[in-house]
Amino acid sequence: MSVPSPMANDSSFLFSGIRFNRKKFGADIARFQKKDNDTDSAKIWTVAEDGSAKTREAVEEKTASTKKRKRKGNSSENVEGFNVFRNSASVAQSSGEVQADQESIELCKKKNKKEQNRQLERDAIFRKQHNIHVSGYNVPSPLQSFDELKSRYRCPSYLLRNLKELGFREPTPIQRQTIPVLLDGRECFACAPTGSGKTLAFVCPMLMKLKDPEKGGIRAVILCHTRELSAQIFRECKKLAKRKKFGIKLMTKSLLRNADFSKFPCDILISTPLRLRLAIKKKKIDLSRVEYLVLDESDKLFEPELFKQIASVLKACSNPSIIRSLFSATLPDFVEDRARELMHDAVRVIVGRKNMASETIKQKLIFTGSEEGKLLAIRQSFAESLNPPVLVFLQSKERAKELYGELAFDNIRVDVIHSDLSEQERGNAVDNFRAGKTWVLIATDVVARGMDFKGVNCVINYDFPDSASAYVHRIGRSGRAGRSGEAITFYTEEDIPLLRNVANLMAASGCEVPPWLMELQKKKWKKHRPKRDSISTKPDL
Numbered sequence: 001m002s003v004p005s006p007m008a009n010d011s012s013f014l015f016s017g018i019r020f021n022r023k024k025f026g027a028d029i030a031r032f033q034k035k036d037n038d039t040d041s042a043k044i045w046t047v048a049e050d051g052s053a054k055t056r057e058a059v060e061e062k063t064a065s066t067k068k069r070k071r072k073g074n075s076s077e078n079v080e081g082f083n084v085f086r087n088s089a090s091v092a093q094s095s096g097e098v099q100a101d102q103e104s105i106e107l108c109k110k111k112n113k114k115e116q117n118r119q120l121e122r123d124a125i126f127r128k129q130h131n132i133h134v135s136g137y138n139v140p141s142p143l144q145s146f147d148e149l150k151s152r153y154r155c156p157s158y159l160l161r162n163l164k165e166l167g168f169r170e171p172t173p174i175q176r177q178t179i180p181v182l183l184d185g186r187e188c189f190a191c192a193p194t195g196s197g198k199t200l201a202f203v204c205p206m207l208m209k210l211k212d213p214e215k216g217g218i219r220a221v222i223l224c225h226t227r228e229l230s231a232q233i234f235r236e237c238k239k240l241a242k243r244k245k246f247g248i249k250l251m252t253k254s255l256l257r258n259a260d261f262s263k264f265p266c267d268i269l270i271s272t273p274l275r276l277r278l279a280i281k282k283k284k285i286d287l288s289r290v291e292y293l294v295l296d297e298s299d300k301l302f303e304p305e306l307f308k309q310i311a312s313v314l315k316a317c318s319n320p321s322i323i324r325s326l327f328s329a330t331l332p333d334f335v336e337d338r339a340r341e342l343m344h345d346a347v348r349v350i351v352g353r354k355n356m357a358s359e360t361i362k363q364k365l366i367f368t369g370s371e372e373g374k375l376l377a378i379r380q381s382f383a384e385s386l387n388p389p390v391l392v393f394l395q396s397k398e399r400a401k402e403l404y405g406e407l408a409f410d411n412i413r414v415d416v417i418h419s420d421l422s423e424q425e426r427g428n429a430v431d432n433f434r435a436g437k438t439w440v441l442i443a444t445d446v447v448a449r450g451m452d453f454k455g456v457n458c459v460i461n462y463d464f465p466d467s468a469s470a471y472v473h474r475i476g477r478s479g480r481a482g483r484s485g486e487a488i489t490f491y492t493e494e495d496i497p498l499l500r501n502v503a504n505l506m507a508a509s510g511c512e513v514p515p516w517l518m519e520l521q522k523k524k525w526k527k528h529r530p531k532r533d534s535i536s537t538k539p540d541l
């Protein structure tokens with residue numbers, strides 16, 4: 001079939017292969033030309049640089065010169081071009097013309113379909129290589145590289161430069177898939193291992209979508225469960241937004257107390273649910289313009305004690321075109337169910353297997369017999385080979401304080417973090433650990449999730465974790481961003497019923513587990529916080 005040049009007559013190329021009586025339908029041609037010179041329908045078929053006729057999409061892909069358009073609508077747009085003309089009452093095409101017309105549409109559809117299928121195959125292979133699993137309608141292709149952010153999505157150069165300066169050469173699997181999903185305006189819930197770059201996976205598309213700073217209210221909200229994690233995400237946002245004057249705010253105690261939220265220009269607000277709920281209730285903060293909402297560590301946020309606060313934030317974010325996304329390294333079924341209820345047409349993205357520990361962590365179980373045995377074991381381990389930074393987790397703040405009391409006088413730089421400390425003290429503990437001033441940080445689960453302490457060599461579960469997700473998140477403070485790490489879990493008699501559960505998690509992430517452990521009976525996790533003997537060796541006063 002020959003393709004007339006689009007230059008000869010603006011409408012002629014629409015009817016390639018059709019004999020058309022121009023004299024008879026002159027009036028309609030004139031009307032059509034006038035109206036649709038610039039519409040999508042008039043540009044469905046165009047001539048590529050090599051002179052061949054291609055769909056608009058194919059040419060755009062090749063030259064990457066025009067702005068991204070919604071793919072969804074393309075096929076209907078194709079047909080619409082013809083419909084506009086056909087519906088004109090004055091047109092009465094002969095049956096031959098109609099047939100040729102339809103053949104041309106069919107051919108075009110077939111070509112499109114073939115190319116779409118090929119792309120789907122390429123995407124499936126690429127996802128398999130990167131262990132990405134998706135479900136949902138019409139999931140966009142994963143990113144091959146950060147450069148594709150520019151060619152496919154016109155990523156501004158400040159952001160590409162910042163990515164480069166931060167040393168991010170290749171997107172991680174979760175970034176490869178969720179960035180295009182969010183840039184396509186789709187809601188999503190995502191699960192990927194600890195330390196796999198989920199923060200960038202939601203901050204990068206958010207900055208791209210916000211485009212430029214504005215002063216008309218709060219445009220994006222990131223919620224996470226602790227102040228420490230909020231502060232960390234705030235810093236990451238600032239680094240990624242460098243050279244662009246976005247209003248990025250952290251909901252601190254003083255902001256909550258002093259800010260006039262009626263005049264609050266803010267592009268991105270990062271907060272814990274509790275503080276944002278207080279701001280909604282007491283300060284009447286307006287979230288009705290929020291376009292993007294991220295729930296980080298979403299499974300934690302959906303737990304009963306935080307859900308009430310989350311619910312009031314979700315309600316206040318009343319913009320009907322809001323894009324919401326959920327991220328975590330653990331995604332229990334009840335959170336998936338909630339996500340499906342909450343979101344429209346959401347895409348589900350899982351990297352690796354759901355709820356799995358990172359494969360870069362060497363995991364060990366040590367039987368210590370008693371509380372005394374634990375203290376002996378940790379001292380011995382530090383004496384033999386203390387390789388800081390080391391994080392030690394305990395099941396309660398009381399026990400964290402007790403262990404700190406024991407180790408503070410050994411010759412190691414040790415600190416403690418728990419919820420009884422002030423915001424300032426907690427911040428200092430985190431900063432000193434990050435700066436290498438503290439070698440061993442004793443902690444409760446307050447820093448078990450999300451915290452990115454670079455280069456933690458070893459995590460010690462002094463007290464057995466209280467759930468599978470606690471285990472995955474705690475040990476995930478080491479072995480981040482592809483680095484290797486180590487995790488040691490002490491156990492006593494009280495923990496034996498749940499030993500098999502941890503053994504399963506270890507085996508699933510590729511660790512060697514003694515066969516006898518795999519033969520133990522599996523028990524359903526319940527909040528596992530047995531009453532333990534005191535750690536303190538000092539006599540009671």
Ligand SMILES: Nc1ncnc2c1ncn2[C@@H]1O[C@H](COP(=O)(O)OP(=O)(O)OP(=O)(O)O)[C@@H](O)[C@H]1O
Nearest residue numbers: 168170171172194195196197198199329450452481
């Ligand atoms: N594309 C990338 N290339 C190299 N490093 C990256 C890349 N993206 C993020 N990182 C780095 O990986 C580390 C972990 O990232 P991040 O804290 O976002 O992990 P996460 O998946 O959110 O972990 P968690 O589940 O524990 O919250 C950070 O130090 C971050 O700077």
